[in-house]
Amino acid sequence: MKTSIKRIVTIALCFSIALSLFASSTLSVDAKAKKKAAKATKNIVVVLDAGHDTTHLGCHYQNFEEGIANLYIAYYCKQELEKYNGVTVYMTRYGFDCPYGANPDSSGDCLTGRVNYAKSVNADVLISLHNDYDPDLDKSQNGSKVIIPNPNYRPDICVKGSDLGNSILAQLTATGLNVNNWKLCPNGTGIVTRDSESGTYPDGSAKDYYALINKAKTLGFPCIIVEHAFCTNESDRINHLSTPEQYQQLGVADATGIAKYYGLSLK
DSSP, rough: OOHHHHHHHHHHHHHHHHHHHHHHHHHHHHHHHEEEEEEEOEEEEEEEEEEOOOSOOOOEEEEEEHHHHHHHHHHHHHHHTTBBEEEEEEESSSSSSOOOOOOOTHHHHHHHHHHHHHHHHHEEEEEEEEEEOTTTTOOOOOSBBBEOOOSSOOHHHEEEEEEHHHHHHHHHHHHTTTBBTTTTOSSSEEEEEEEEEEOOTTTTTEEEEHHHHHHHHHHTEEEEEEEEETTTTHHHHEEESSSHHHHHHHHHHHHHHHHHEEEEEEE
């Protein structure tokens, strides 16, 4: 009789423990599912920065004007991105003039204004769209690269910038552009960082060289600079930087890379 009672108690205890473990496991799975669903439904805020303007001029070569090309690309990128669910897209400028101050000798104020604007709309990321120019007119310099935050001060922001940059670069090279091996920071990957020679972050580490990137990092969000192609390279200029249709191709490539990184789905 005692043996039977003991066996019944043991079975009951085992059943109770199993039920407890099952409930705990179910709650854990439910929590993970809810967390994943919340992440999937989070609205992403992307701010596109068409680099330069009629006050703060970009590169000029032959018939190419960077500030105009960058604005075209940004508009096409915005248009394409808005075909996706779960994303809100802003631009730091919608016209040729600078909305952040008309002093050509004070580009710093303009750059600060662009970053502050991104912060004001709660940007998840600021993506500055540019094209390149080799000051030595080295025509061998060609192709795309993405400048990302360095790993200092906020290494998590560096990781986000690297992953997003790689996603965009994969789409740009699919258009026929090469990966640029930037002679200022060669590594062959097209994903590069550049440190300031004097500025430091609050922890004493070297700041990022580019004001957009270091100011955004200080405010807590990533900024990357996409250099699509070289206007000083004949192939890049003729095949990628000569017509609105080519600018559209670049803008769509940028948008597709952004959408893939954030896991966005088409409407």
